[in-house]
Amino acid sequence: xxxxxxxxxxxxxxxxxxxxxxxxxxxxxxxxxxxxxxxxxxxxxxxxxxxxxxxxxxxxxxxxxxxxxxxxxxxxxxxxxxxxxxxxxxxxxxxxxxxxxxxxxxxxxxxxxxxxxxxxxxxxxxxxxxxxxxxxxxxxxxxxxxxxxxxxxxxxxxxxxxxxxxxxxxxxxxxxxxxxxxxxxxxxxxxxxxxxx
Amino acid sequence: xxxxxxxxxxxxxxxxxxxxxxxxxxxxxxxxxxxxxxxxxxxxxxxxxxxxxxxxxxxxxxxxxxxxxxxxxxxxxxxxxxxxxxxxxxxxxxxxxxxxxxxxxxxxxxxxxxxxxxxxxxxxxxxxxxxxxxxxxxxxxxxxxxxxxxxxxxxxxxxxxxxxxxxxxxxxxxxxxxxxxxxxxxxxxxxxxxxxx
Numbered sequence: 001x002x003x004x005x006x007x008x009x010x011x012x013x014x015x016x017x018x019x020x021x022x023x024x025x026x027x028x029x030x031x032x033x034x035x036x037x038x039x040x041x042x043x044x045x046x047x048x049x050x051x052x053x054x055x056x057x058x059x060x061x062x063x064x065x066x067x068x069x070x071x072x073x074x075x076x077x078x079x080x081x082x083x084x085x086x087x088x089x090x091x092x093x094x095x096x097x098x099x100x101x102x103x104x105x106x107x108x109x110x111x112x113x114x115x116x117x118x119x120x121x122x123x124x125x126x127x128x129x130x131x132x133x134x135x136x137x138x139x140x141x142x143x144x145x146x147x148x149x150x151x152x153x154x155x156x157x158x159x160x161x162x163x164x165x166x167x168x169x170x171x172x173x174x175x176x177x178x179x180x181x182x183x184x185x186x187x188x189x190x191x192x193x194x195x196x197x
Numbered sequence: 198x199x200x201x202x203x204x205x206x207x208x209x210x211x212x213x214x215x216x217x218x219x220x221x222x223x224x225x226x227x228x229x230x231x232x233x234x235x236x237x238x239x240x241x242x243x244x245x246x247x248x249x250x251x252x253x254x255x256x257x258x259x260x261x262x263x264x265x266x267x268x269x270x271x272x273x274x275x276x277x278x279x280x281x282x283x284x285x286x287x288x289x290x291x292x293x294x295x296x297x298x299x300x301x302x303x304x305x306x307x308x309x310x311x312x313x314x315x316x317x318x319x320x321x322x323x324x325x326x327x328x329x330x331x332x333x334x335x336x337x338x339x340x341x342x343x344x345x346x347x348x349x350x351x352x353x354x355x356x357x358x359x360x361x362x363x364x365x366x367x368x369x370x371x372x373x374x375x376x377x378x379x380x381x382x383x384x385x386x387x388x389x390x391x392x393x394x
Contacts, residue, residue, distance in 0.1 A: 075272055
């Protein structure tokens with residue numbers, strides 16, 4: 001029998017008591033950080049290889065100071081032409097965008113750009129698995145909405161409207177955020193996209 | 198019958214005479230530009246959705262000048278932790294790196310970093326299609342080498358050696374570069390990877 005020091009046991013039991021209610025939101029973690037942590041978990045556990053793409057930047061001027069590495073001294077952010085996350089899961093191509101809103105009943109469609117919608121449509125044409133993860137921070141609820149339903153809604157008036165939470169609930173799936181991994185979206189893919197439904 | 202103006206017919210026939218020998222190399226196009234052009238072709242023809250990832254950059258300082266957009270004034274290049282290209286083709290996850298060398302009999306393995314090799318190995322574990330495109334600019338020959346063979350060679354002495362062209366020829370496939378698309382690597386995937394062989 002292993003003789004655990006008393007304080008270790010106390011810590012352990014405290015942790016297990018609260019573990020069901022800990023999630024990234026009440027730990028002050030941003031939604032993006034929670035997704036990155038989830039992807040790191042998937043990678044380390046050999047479950048999936050999914051990365052966030054680097055932010056696209058237009059480099060204008062680079063200095064080469066003596067005895068040091070190249071220094072970018074003028075550059076600008078460019079708008080992404082694809083989604084933020086992509087990778088491979090059991091041979092399937094995975095592609096998604098993540099958005100957070102404080103609104104309680106809908107998410108403004110201005111969160112999605114025309115070229116991102118086009119990219120999602122192109123991915124679906126190639127039989128990729130494509131979706132958005134939507135986090136309602138005030139409600140502390142997270143949903144996975146298949147890209148087909150996002151595209152459908154976007155095309156009603158070219159992204160002018162807000163997408164109601166009811167529409168998301170009807171066509172998407174709630175992700176049960178947890179302590180570890182924080183945003184287990186592949187559970188939804190397994191159950192509802194690959195496994196049929 | 199359509200009545201083509203005379204000069205148009207002349208142009209057409211001149212073009213078809215030389216089209217078999219035009220390729221990106223003798224047009225002064227870089228290998229990377231040729232791959233990007235190929236990916237644009239695949240995208241526009243709805244053949245595949247494959248993009249080059251943005252260059253990863255470490256942003257240190259951003260200025261917000263009045264009445265203009267955010268300006269990055271201090272940033273540095275970071276080493277890529279994955280490969281440069283990824284996307285989806287007929288539902289398959291595609292992932293590759295492209296390298297060019299002026300050497301005639303081998304390519305230095307220092308072109309590939311340890312974390313890129315690790316990434317390729319992770320992608321293969323997830324049943325992604327992963328490879329490198331190697332362009333021997335002096336020879337004007339381009340090869341597709343499946344990642345498994347690159348990883349195998351890299352592990353002999355942790356990337357210290359140069360990989361001989363003979364090894365690449367034995368374990369890879371020559372890509373017949375052409376006028377359009379410039380580097381039709383998906384032909385190789387179709388024939389030799391998906392089609393069995």
